[in-house]
Amino acid sequence: MSENCPHEDWDPMDPAVGADYVAAFKDLQKRCPVPWSDQFGGFWSAMTYADIADVCMHPDRFQNAEQFTVPHLDLGIPWLPLQSDAPRHQQYRGVLQPKLAKRRMLTLESDMRELARTLLEPLAERGSFDGAADLAQPFAGQALCLALNFPRSFWNTFFGWNRGITKAMQTADLALLQSVLGDISGYVATEVRARRDDPGDDFLSTLLATRIDGRELTEQEIVGYYLLLMSAGHNTSADSLSHAIVHLARHPEDRARLRAEPEILPNAVEEIVRFYSPLLALGRRVGQDTELGGRELKAGDQVAVVWAAASHDTDHLADADEFRLDRPVAKHLSFGLGAHYCVGAELGRLQLRIAIEELLSHFDAFTITGDLVKTTWPTNGYLSVPLSAARATVSSSPAPGGGVAGR
Template identity: 30%
Template structure:
């Protein structure tokens, strides 16, 4: 563990065991403090019992039956986007595919207009690039723009609801917590979360996976010859290069850890990327072994805040890779890769040449 005076001061937890313990000790490590007090993003920014109530409402939308129903929709979107790129043979995979597909999927999943994908994608990028004090004015203005979009979408759904068994926004608007209707503000906050976290990390993951396979032709050849390895390869490549490097918690009481005195109110970052390279947990931790088993990685978090959308992300990644491999004989780099930096790993430019 270590301490930084940056970002207002925070501790970093780096060992797998310490991070897992923190995710399970929800009384000491709180995630209930909103990063945007005007628009709290539940259930991520909530502790039990509030967190539990919201999660119970949302969880059914991500169960295996729903994912089975959505597979053909995701596959059709992937094919629609891939076919012109395959025809071109040369493209920037990040800009032409990775940054667009997950936004289109989440908009479709939320029954929002597909034509909004570029606007939502750009707002998310502007929020990321202006965050952490890099451009406070732009950050505030962009967050406000996305907030207005979310409020307008929720207001529209309140006026014209859809089937609450199929539509998450309608379900939230028709639900209660503690015998109180869920407010429009709360639903807009959840939508705000889904329109950023709901695609951002999947974009990063696509870039990481395709970039890795482009630079490791032996592994690419291996999964082409045995496509049953695709799910395992996805999990391992993301363990090896974790897209979301860390998530924050707030300490609720004084305690000691490894000889350090942590105080109530201090911040902690749980550094998933470090945990996923912990040599006490993973043999050859700094080597990507695409059929690694078991693979107890923390790519999607751990404990009660384990990523709600992980099933949808896994579906997108698997289908995208299946279709890319099916439609090509090989793919390789065709220029310099531009990486995105901490805290979100990925690629912003991934020039490829496709052999068909």
């Protein structure tokens, strides 16, 4: 810890902070925009839009290869492509870019919509369900598996690993995380042997065909891709959708407006991601002694990049604390910034749009019927959203070009 900050400025694990992150962030932006916390071995936090942009645009000073989360999830295997720096980062990232590009996402819309309907139909029959556990989490996982061309026979295995990683991160259970890592490593070792002589068009075959600095990926690097996809790749989309469900349950006027004005849904999707920030923070390791927001940081210090605070920085966006369903797309940091901008952003947008369209098509109304269970730092979503829903009395379909047809 640097000598110029001899006391703790905040604790992200304080229940009072967890109860209202936005209030805590806004207080810190005013009195201590680069605060120190003693949690997780001690770390700084970038809280303002300007300071976060400074961190993201200077990867020489704030590095990802050593650390990408606070707390540091060190399993001895890099979580790829996020846990890497230039020049290799672009090579690692390039594996995913073609599969997650906007043009390809649009070709998946019909199949992705069918996934949503298959989940929603039995929920509509039941009338009560959990919006997070029964819809947001499975839909996000299925959409990701579809986008990356995972074979259907592998989907349930993927979901099982994801549940294990999510639970381990929520409970700081390193033993569980290591157990999941062992399962993934065993799967990769077996499948690599099988695919080398008989490659297909699935994601693992793509990884086997990849070359980094002219060489094949190691099995550890392949495992690293699976680790990241099952955590950041899945959970951020699930958490965005759970926030959308909670918001629309609490704001029937917004449900009505989206039905009446389906053309504003892309704006609403962007605003949900901006306003509710499905990921509170990621991390960096300070690569060299530097200054940030007037504080002196030392090489080796941990830094949390608090995306959710930037979303409510009124110095950047004057009405940042106002949720506007039709807000013109505003520059926000919920998908990141710079070289590590979320490679799956277009997939996330498409998932959220389709899920909202189908949710509004299947239900005339839905209300929260019990206690919401939120995730904890550094994620920002819901583990449970109990709902009671009134099935749509007249079937409706997405309007041409996207959106929800009026009744």
